[in-house]
Amino acid sequence: QQQVKQSPQSLIVQKGGISIINCAYENTAFDYFPWYQQFPGKGPALLIAIRPDVSEKKEGRFTISFNKSAKQFSLHIMDSQPGDSATYFCAAYKAAGNKLTFGGGTRVLVKP
C-alpha cells in the first residue's frame, strides 16, 4: 500500500519562479518528513527535513510547509534555478523500525 502520495509527477517552471510539490500521508505514526533530491544517474541526497510538530522550515531557497491535521506537507523552491532541475522525493520516516517510505517523485525542470 502506498502510504505517501506525491504530486505532481512532473513540473516545468521558468527560472526565478516558484516550484511547489505536494505530498500526503496516511499513517500518523511518522516521526520526520524529509525531502530528497536526485539528479540523473545519481543516488538521492537529503535536502531538508521537518518534524511533525513544526509547521514550516526554511533552508535557503527551500521551504517545507507542514499541515498535521490535513496530513499533508509540501516543498517550495523559491527563485528556481536551472541547477534545481532534478527529481524530488518526499518521504516519511518512522523511528520505530527505522524505515523511510518514499513518495513517487516529481521531476522538476527549470527553464532558463
Add this chain to the structure above:
Amino acid sequence: NAGVMQNPRHLVRRRGQEARLRCSPMKGHSHVYWYRQLPEEGLKFMVYLQKENIIDESGMPKERFSAEFPKEGPSILRIQQVVRGDSAAYFCASSPEGFPRYEQYFGPGTRLTVT
C-alpha cells in the same frame, strides 16, 4: 571520506542468471538499506541490515531475492534466476549510529538490465 560505493554500476544479465550487487557503506556506518527504483517510479524499500543481521526484509520478494551484510566486506543483494521484471535501478544507502536516521546516504545505484 568516500561516499557509499556500489558496483557494478551497470549489470546486464540474461533471464535465469544470477545478479549479485555490492554495496560498501560509508566509513563508520553500520546500517545498510537496499531500495529498488523502477523507471519513472519512486524508491521502494527492500531490506534493512546491520552487520551480520537482517533487521527488516519486509520489502523483499519472498523468492529469488536475498541480502547479507557480513562482518567483513560489502553488503550483497543477490537475485537468483532473474526475470525481465527485475530490470531496475537498485540503490544502497547507509546511515551511522545515532539519531536521526532519516538521513540516509545513497550510493550511485546499480542499473540492472535483464535481457
